[in-house]
Amino acid sequence: TAQELALPVGVTLDRFIMLSQSAFPYATGELSQLLRDIALAGKIINREINRAGLVDIAGGNGTDNVQGENQQKLDIIANIRFIRALKNGGEVCAILSEEDEDIIHTGNDHGKYVVAMDPLDGSSNIDVNVSIGTIFSIYRRVSPIDGPATREDFLQGGRKQVAAGYILYGSSTMLVYSTGDGVNGFTYDHSLGEFILSHKNICSPQNGTIYSVNDGYINDYPAFVQQYLTKCKEKSCTARYIGSLVADFHRNLLRGGVYLYPSTKKTPEGKLRLLYECYPLAFIAEKSGGKAIDGFGAILDIIPTSFHQRSPIYLGSSTMVDDVMKC
Numbered sequence: 001t002a003q004e005l006a007l008p009v010g011v012t013l014d015r016f017i018m019l020s021q022s023a024f025p026y027a028t029g030e031l032s033q034l035l036r037d038i039a040l041a042g043k044i045i046n047r048e049i050n051r052a053g054l055v056d057i058a059g060g061n062g063t064d065n066v067q068g069e070n071q072q073k074l075d076i077i078a079n080i081r082f083i084r085a086l087k088n089g090g091e092v093c094a095i096l097s098e099e100d101e102d103i104i105h106t107g108n109d110h111g112k113y114v115v116a117m118d119p120l121d122g123s124s125n126i127d128v129n130v131s132i133g134t135i136f137s138i139y140r141r142v143s144p145i146d147g148p149a150t151r152e153d154f155l156q157g158g159r160k161q162v163a164a165g166y167i168l169y170g171s172s173t174m175l176v177y178s179t180g181d182g183v184n185g186f187t188y189d190h191s192l193g194e195f196i197l198s199h200k201n202i203c204s205p206q207n208g209t210i211y212s213v214n215d216g217y218i219n220d221y222p223a224f225v226q227q228y229l230t231k232c233k234e235k236s237c238t239a240r241y242i243g244s245l246v247a248d249f250h251r252n253l254l255r256g257g258v259y260l261y262p263s264t265k266k267t268p269e270g271k272l273r274l275l276y277e278c279y280p281l282a283f284i285a286e287k288s289g290g291k292a293i294d295g296f297g298a299i300l301d302i303i304p305t306s307f308h309q310r311s312p313i314y315l316g317s318s319t320m321v322d323d324v325m326k327c
């Protein structure tokens with residue numbers, strides 16, 4: 001971890017990746033380059049978001065994505081920018097995006113990795129200036145190198161992720177990721193154009209008092225969730241729900257808390273997407289000492305069957321997630 005590597009806060013992402021890679025003599029640098037490509041896309045999207053209000057790229061685009069959700073212009077820009085950065089980086093042979101039904105083949109058939117991503121989650125918040133985020137999940141391909149990527153590359157299951165993370169476009173822009181050994185956070189320094197290590201070896205508080213849920217659907221939630229929320233209110237816990245998953249998750253990661261998106265009548269499978277929302281955030285939660293379950297077992301143990309399948313999710317501080325299940 002960064003602790004063992006004795007990396008000082010303030011080191012750039014590039015240097016952090018280089019020094020982390022040096023700790024793995026057999027690493028050949030492709031994953032390192034892939035992480036740099038993701039950071040580059042994040043910088044570009046950050047710039048687009050910051051000027052969205054000034055240039056006519058905020059608001060709806062008048063089209064729907066595969067989810068049937070109204071696409072915001074920045075959704076499309078973010079999708080294009082990520083695909084281009086990963087294609088040009090050369091390490092990724094294929095991408096699965098929330099914005100596209102099928103696998104996007106990059107033409108890099110020699111690439112060892114595939115990426116599942118939500119290029120801009122919470123985008124309905126864009127034109128009201130609420131924080132939004134990118135979520136990404138990285139697998140080593142299982143299909144033969146130099147051939148086209150296949151469904152199996154993306155349906156390996158959450159425990160097969162080699163890395164995952166998110167970019168939060170908030171009051172500051174942060175990249176938070178893990179390659180399996182600890183979770184580290186990098187804050188974007190606009191003057192340098194660099195992500196700087198600001199949150200080394202993030203360990204999520206074991207417990208907390210913040211719960212994040214859409215209270216408006218409470219009558220639709222399963223009984224155990226209603227019981228848990230009643231207990232939260234009896235204990236005068238703090239309700240914090242931004243309506244932007246990455247922002248809610250990040251606050252709870254640092255302060256302690258639990259995010260709940262249960263199944264409802266409207267969304268019997270839950271709302272959040274398994275491959276590019278639940279798995280990557282569950283990976284970060286577990287690697288920082290937290291938990292992520294679907295109400296029956298660990299999110300990361302769910303066997304995936306389709307690209308855009310949904311799952312209920314209870315995600316965050318381990319004691320709080322356990323308390324949900326005790327109900």
Ligand code: P6P
Nearest residue numbers: 121122123214243244245246271
């Ligand atoms: P609801 C945004 O659309 C999103 O996917 C997450 O970012 C957010 O936490 C959730 O949906 C909000 O959903 O049903 O409460 O509006």
